[in-house]
Every structure is written in structure tokens, then in C-alpha cells.
Amino acid sequence: MIYELTTANRLMIADLLASLDDEQWAAPTLCAGWTVRHLAAHFVQPMLVTYGKFFVVSIRYRGDTARTVDHFTRKLARRPRAELIALLREHANDRVDPPRVGPMGPFAETCVHLRDIARPLGLTADVPAEHWRLLLDYLVSPGAAPGLVPPGRLDGLHLRDPGSGWSDGRTGDLIEGPLEALAMAVTGRRAALPDLRGPGVARLQA
Numbered sequence: 001m002i003y004e005l006t007t008a009n010r011l012m013i014a015d016l017l018a019s020l021d022d023e024q025w026a027a028p029t030l031c032a033g034w035t036v037r038h039l040a041a042h043f044v045q046p047m048l049v050t051y052g053k054f055f056v057v058s059i060r061y062r063g064d065t066a067r068t069v070d071h072f073t074r075k076l077a078r079r080p081r082a083e084l085i086a087l088l089r090e091h092a093n094d095r096v097d098p099p100r101v102g103p104m105g106p107f108a109e110t111c112v113h114l115r116d117i118a119r120p121l122g123l124t125a126d127v128p129a130e131h132w133r134l135l136l137d138y139l140v141s142p143g144a145a146p147g148l149v150p151p152g153r154l155d156g157l158h159l160r161d162p163g164s165g166w167s168d169g170r171t172g173d174l175i176e177g178p179l180e181a182l183a184m185a186v187t188g189r190r191a192a193l194p195d196l197r198g199p200g201v202a203r204l205q206a
Contacts, residue, residue: 002103003095005134009110009127010092013043016117016125017085025081030116030189034073039113040084041076045069046098046106047091048076065147101145104138108148111135112187115180119191132179133166139186140168148187157200159186173200 017025017040025036034042049072061067076084096106111127112135118125139149140159158172161179175182177196184192185204193205 002107002134005131006103006107006110007092009107009114009131010043010088012125012127013110013114013117014085014088014092016114016123017081017088020121024121027121029113029120030184030191031113033070036117036121037081037084038073038077039117040081040088041079042069042073043109043113044084044087044091045072045076046096047094048087051099101147104135105145105148107131108135108138108187112184112189115184116189119184119189126180129164129179132183133164136166136168136179136183136186139183140170153204154186157204159200173203174198175200175204 017036020036025040027036028034029036029039031039054068054072057071058065058068061071079087095103097103098105101108111131114125114127117123136159138144140154154168156172158168158170158174159182160167160174160176161182162176164179166179175185175196175198177185177192181192181195185196190205193201196204
């Protein structure tokens with residue numbers, strides 16, 4: 001099921017990218033140092049860069065995953081815009097199962113990175129609410145990838161969306177807001193914090 005949702009999100013993202021003008025294509029995203037072009041390249045990185053190649057290059061960066069990802073993203077971003085969009089459509093059905101994060105990793109990236117692009121541009125493009133529910137269930141679980149939610153970030157917090165009825169089922173300082181804003185904030189997007197309310201917001205921000 002997750003693979004199918006990831007495919008649908010990739011195709012939607014490709015359509016969004018194709019609709020942007022040159023200024024928007026070069027605009028900054030919520031990912032520090034990355035423009036829309038960089039994120040377009042990042043979307044196809046898991047399908048074009050094998051684990052073996054990634055591992056070899058990571059040695060150059062002393063195992064720093066973030067720097068290795070940035071290396072490949074910037075390299076792929078040199079490709080023409082039309083090629084990046086075509087590659088995303090061509091590989092939309094690829095089933096990527098990265099070590100440690102599994103298929104939830106690529107799924108999470110399609111949800112969060114879509115909004116990393118859309119929020120700064122003032123666009124409403126978004127994944128369906130059910131995708132955010134699935135992602136939040138994963139993000140608040142003990143098995144969530146540390147790269148998405150560092151250990152301890154959600155300790156003592158209780159997340160809830162009154163609009164949809166979703167709740168993480170825990171006790172703690174309450175944070176309320178839309179599903180999208182909750183997921184974006186949980187994954188470190190400070191731009192989503194103004195959309196949240198409750199005593200736990202200050203703790204999450206800190």
C-alpha cells in the first residue's frame with residue numbers, strides 16, 4: 001500500500017514541478033540551502049543512486065549521511081529541468097526500500113518535501129489527509145527513523161488534530177493543529193509552528 005501511495009505522490013509532485021515558472025524553480029525551500037531544483041533532484045536520487053554507490057561516496061564524508069545526500073543532490077541538480085521531471089515520472093513506480101527506514105522513508109519524503117516546496121511559494125499543493133495520518137502514526141512510533149524524528153524530540157508531548165480526530169494516544173503537553181502542520185513540525189520544519197497551538201508548542205520549538 002505504501003508503495004502505491006508513494007507512486008501517486010511522485011506523479012503529483014512531477015505535475016507541480018512542471019507547472020512552476022523559472023523564478024519558482026530557483027526559489028528556496030524549507031530545506032536549508034536547497035532550491036526547488038535541488039529538491040526535484042533529491043526526489044529521483046533514491047532511484048538513480050544505488051546503495052553501493054552511496055556507501056562508497058559516504059566514506060569520503062566519513063559516514064555523514066546528510067553530506068552524502070547533499071553531494072548527490074547537487075550533482076543531479078545539474079541536469080536540465082525537463083529531464084528531472086521526466087525521470088521522476090519514469091521512476092514513479094520504483095519500489096525503493098532504503099536500509100534502516102524502509103519504504104516509509106521515500107513515502108515520508110514525498111509528503112514532507114512536497115510541502116517544503118509549496119509552503120514557501122504560498123501554494124496549496126498537498127497530499128491527501130490520509131497520507132498525513134499514516135505518516136504521523138509512523139513518526140510517533142518507537143520505530144521511527146532517527147533521521148526523521150530524533151530520539152527524545154516528542155518526549156512528554158501529546159499531538160492531536162481536532163479537525164480529523166487523529167491523536168497519538170499519549171499523555172503530555174498538548175500540541176494541536178492540522179495533520180500537515182503537525183507532521184511538518186515533528187520533522188523539524190519551524191515554518192509550521194505558527195499553525196499549531198497548545199502548551200507543548202514551546203517545548204517542541206526549543
